[in-house]
Amino acid sequence: xxxxxxxxxxxxxxxxxxxxxxxxxxxxxxxxxxxxxxxxxxxxxxxxxxxxxxxxxxxxxxxxxxxxxxxxxxxxxxxxxxxxxxxxxxxxxxxxxxxxxxxxxxxxxxxxxxxxxxxxxxxxxxxxxxxxxxxxxxxxxxxxxxxxxxxxxxxxxxxxxxxxxxxxxxxxxxxxxxxxxxxxxxxxxxxxxxxxxxxxxxxxxxxxxxxxxxxxxxxxxxxxxxxxxxxxxxxxxxxxxxxxxxxxxxxxxxxxxxxxxxxxxxxxxxxxxxxxxxxxxxxxxxxxxx
Amino acid sequence: xxxxxxxxxxxxxxxxxxxxxxxxxxxxxxxxxxxxxxxxxxxxxxxxxxxxxxxxxxxxxxxxxxxxxxxxxxxxxxxxxxxxxxxxxxxxxxxxxxxxxxxxxxxxxxxxxxxxxxxxxxxxxxxxxxxxxxxxxxxxxxxxxxxxxxxxxxxxxxxxxx
Numbered sequence: 408x409x410x411x412x413x414x415x416x417x418x419x420x421x422x423x424x425x426x427x428x429x430x431x432x433x434x435x436x437x438x439x440x441x442x443x444x445x446x447x448x449x450x451x452x453x454x455x456x457x458x459x460x461x462x463x464x465x466x467x468x469x470x471x472x473x474x475x476x477x478x479x480x481x482x483x484x485x486x487x488x489x490x491x492x493x494x495x496x497x498x499x500x501x502x503x504x505x506x507x508x509x510x511x512x513x514x515x516x517x518x519x520x521x522x523x524x525x526x527x528x529x530x531x532x533x534x535x536x537x538x539x540x541x542x543x544x545x546x547x548x549x550x551x552x553x554x555x556x557x558x559x560x561x562x563x564x565x566x567x568x569x570x571x572x573x574x575x576x577x578x579x580x581x582x583x584x585x586x587x588x589x590x591x592x593x594x595x596x597x598x599x600x601x602x603x604x605x606x607x608x609x610x611x612x613x614x615x616x617x618x619x620x621x622x623x624x625x626x627x628x629x630x631x632x633x634x635x636x637x638x639x640x641x642x643x644x645x646x647x648x649x650x651x652x653x654x655x656x657x658x659x660x661x662x663x664x665x666x667x668x669x670x671x672x673x674x675x676x677x678x679x680x681x682x683x684x685x686x687x688x689x690x691x692x693x694x695x696x697x
Numbered sequence: 698x699x700x701x702x703x704x705x706x707x708x709x710x711x712x713x714x715x716x717x718x719x720x721x722x723x724x725x726x727x728x729x730x731x732x733x734x735x736x737x738x739x740x741x742x743x744x745x746x747x748x749x750x751x752x753x754x755x756x757x758x759x760x761x762x763x764x765x766x767x768x769x770x771x772x773x774x775x776x777x778x779x780x781x782x783x784x785x786x787x788x789x790x791x792x793x794x795x796x797x798x799x800x801x802x803x804x805x806x807x808x809x810x811x812x813x814x815x816x817x818x819x820x821x822x823x824x825x826x827x828x829x830x831x832x833x834x835x836x837x838x839x840x841x842x843x844x845x846x847x848x849x850x851x852x853x854x855x856x857x858x859x
Contacts, residue, residue: 412698413718413764440760443721444741456718458765485754509830510808511745514754515761597829598743 408447415458419465419545419574422457427547427570429455435572436460437481438515440508441524457572465519465574468493474580480519480573484531485510487518497578498694499538499587499606503531506591509598519573525559528627532559533606534589536624536634538578546571556624556634584619585610586694588687591626592679601627602671605659605683607691611647615696618642623655623684628663628676635662638684652688656681703767707732708776716763722756723747725763726773734774736800738832745831748804748811749773755811757830774803777810785851786810786844795844797835805831809845813852821846 413436416422426433432454434442445451459465460481467479468486470493478487484504488494494501500518507516507530521531522542532555540555547570555576559565567573581587591604604626610619623638637658645651665676700715703725714729726732726749738746740759747758750772777784786806789795796802805828812819812827819827824845825838833841 408719408721408724410698410717411719413701413762436762438760439762439765440742440757443760443762446719447721447740456762458762460765483754508742509745510811510827511748511755511757511830512742512760514751514756597826 409449409453411446411453411456413456413458415461417461419462419572422459422462422572423545423547423570425455425457426572430569433457435480435523437465437517437520437523438483438512439520440512440516441520441526459572467575470496471580476578476580478518478576478578480523480575481517482519484513484516484518488513496581497538497587499534499589499608499691500531500578502589503534503606506530506597518576522555522558522576523565523567523573525561525563525565525631527562527630527632528601528604529632530589530591530601530604530626532632533604533624533626534587535576536632537587537589537606537608537622538581539608539622540576540578542576543574544571545574550574556632559631561630582610584613584615584695586691586696588690588694590683590687590690592683600670603627603663603665603676603679603683605680605687607684607687609642609688609691609695611692611695615647615692617646618644618651621655621688621691623659623688625659625663625680625684627670628665628680633662635659637662642688647692652685655688656684659684701764701767703764705766705768706770708772718762718764720763721759722749722751722761722763722766722771723758725766726758729763732773732775734803736803738800738804743830743832744801744804745808745828746801746804748807748831750807750811755808772807772810774807777806784810784848785855786813786848789844789848789851790841793840793844793847795836795840801831801833801835805833805841809848813845813849817849817853817856819849 436456436458587608589606591601593599621639621642626632638655641654736746738744
């Protein structure tokens with residue numbers, strides 16, 4: 408392991424000051440399931456680990472009375488899916504949080520860590536996009552918010568500037584008659600990196616027969632997870648039917664710009680986008696109809 | 698950069714030890730505390746050989762820094778047997794021949810203990826799902842799952858008999 412120092416600040420202000428002072432060598436440590444491995448394997452130079460798990464607002468999980476949700480950037484996946492009320496209201500979050508790595512990883516890994524690692528195949532990111540999550544970012548100049556679909560800028564890269572850290576993700580209350588779902592494809596049942604993944608969040612008319620609006624996101628098929636506005640637009644105002652859903656799938660396939668690598672080929676990934684978007688929309692519709 | 702003092706409850710006893718800020722909990726257990734039961738398999742969070750229970754959660758100790766253990770309560774494989782008798786899981790792994798080289802075994806037993814402590818009635822499907830983060834490259838998984846199923850039954854009987 409490369410030699411790095413470690414500090415556990417108790418406030419966001421302290422953490423931001425440390426990050427600003429130490430520059431690129433300082434890294435925010437949440438669950439460490441990516442970062443500690445990267446440091447150990449020399450894939451990331453780390454001079455200082457800033458452990459944020461002692462900061463209350465970074466490990467919070469709080470459902471507001473208006474139905475909106477706030478998830479601290481370092482709140483573990485297990486904390487999320489073990490909360491019955493959150494699991495009931497945000498089942499798509501559970502879809503994602505409960506399939507990242509094994510139980511051992513879920514004990515530590517966080518939504519914020521997955522997002523800040525900014526891997527193209529990050530299994531929570533399409534869900535965060537579909538659920539219209541907002542990133543709360545603290546930095547030396549104060550706080551700012553960024554829509555989650557604008558957060559990642561390339562493989563392993565994101566909008567965080569020197570001294571900035573992700574504090575929390577906030578989710579608006581799910582609309583009436585809405586539902587969301589996430590799926591990924593891997594060649595085995597558990598413990599693998601997505602060949603492709605997708606999330607859908609649909610809002611239906613009160614009778615459940617028409618899409619009012621939809622948000623579709625796909626992953627592992629571009630340098631960053633993608634929000635596919637055109638796929639949502641293909642559904643909005645249309646009746647819930649296989650033909651309508653096929654149009655959304657085609658729009659998502661059109662937006663996908665995958666590569667061929669050890670996990671899958673361009674053709675396979677394009678195909679998978681169609682399959683996964685169809686399945687997640689159908690599952691989201693099922694959940695919306697309750 | 699200086700070593701840090703860590704104080705943790707390990708297997709029911711308070712342990713104080715010094716760690717480098719960049720060493721993993723796995724390294725601290727093995728090198729600082731001489732507790733060699735916890736194994737290093739992959740060293741990157743895939744195999745589960747280094748599993749310990751930390752503050753009630755199953756974790757890969759290779760993905761935790763030793764310094765993060767300060768104030769924590771930790772159960773390692775050394776804390777699974779009680780006094781002079783084996784834990785039902787350990788006995789069951791022996792009886793089912795659920796090990797060959799043994800490197801994955803401490804991780805499997807600690808993980809299975811975490812499962813059965815939380816979910817005493819876990820079924821086979823749940824076991825297979827829960828143990829997906831533990832890899833064995835010798836026996837295949839059937840004997841391991843049979844061992845956990847048997848241990849579950851023994852533990853349920855013991856609870857029922859109380």
